[in-house]
Amino acid sequence: MPSQALSSDSLSITRQTVIAQAQATALDDMDSIVATYEQRIFRFHLVSIRDRDVAQTLTQDTFVRAWSARSSFRGDCSILTWLMRIALNLVRDHTRTDRFRFWKRVSDTAVDVSDISSYVPHRDSSLESRLIASEQMTLVWQSVAELSERQRSVFLLRFLEELELSEIASITGLPISTVKTHLYRALATIRARHTASLKDSL
DSSP states (O other): OOOOOOOHHHHHHHHHHHHHHHHOOTTSOHHHHHHHHHHHHHHHHHHHHOBHHHHHHHHHHHHHHHHHTGGGOOSSSOHHHHHHHHHHHHHHHHHHHOSSOTTTOOOTTBOOHHHHGGGSOOSOOOHHHHHHHHHHHHHHHHHHTTSOHHHHHHHIIIIISOOOHHHHHHHHTOOHHHHHHHHHHHHHHHHHHHHHHHHHHO
């Protein structure tokens, strides 16, 4: 017996299902996305801004923007890369609109550079090694604070977030060659200041 033609109601339901599936994105489950990436996004904002309240606000804004623009996510990069791109743009917007240079700002919620090191896990279990690493990291963060905006962003994305150069290029919108240049200059500056600090302490 030949199959009967679908009713108009069935066609309508099928069409709605197809449209819904076509509009679905990898970011529809935002609760899961937040649970997976919130700490990394917050850490990036905190180290970039050095203000907990601002970092929390920018972290929330990152996910709000991600949700609002989820239909534009094409899957040509990882979700983390896409979120970091939004986070970096928010940091740039904040630092450009702030009347005071945010690295020099003093507030009740400001994070001291020595406190930032606690957000980066130490792989060595030795207490003495962790203490030395923490002291050295404090010197590094003091140098990072004085880098140019682009050098600082590239450095943090590479060594704090451990992203590949291609991912950093995607996040910043810079050619890989330019990313390498900023990274090289950032490292050279940090090494020079770190070496000078060590010599002064002798």
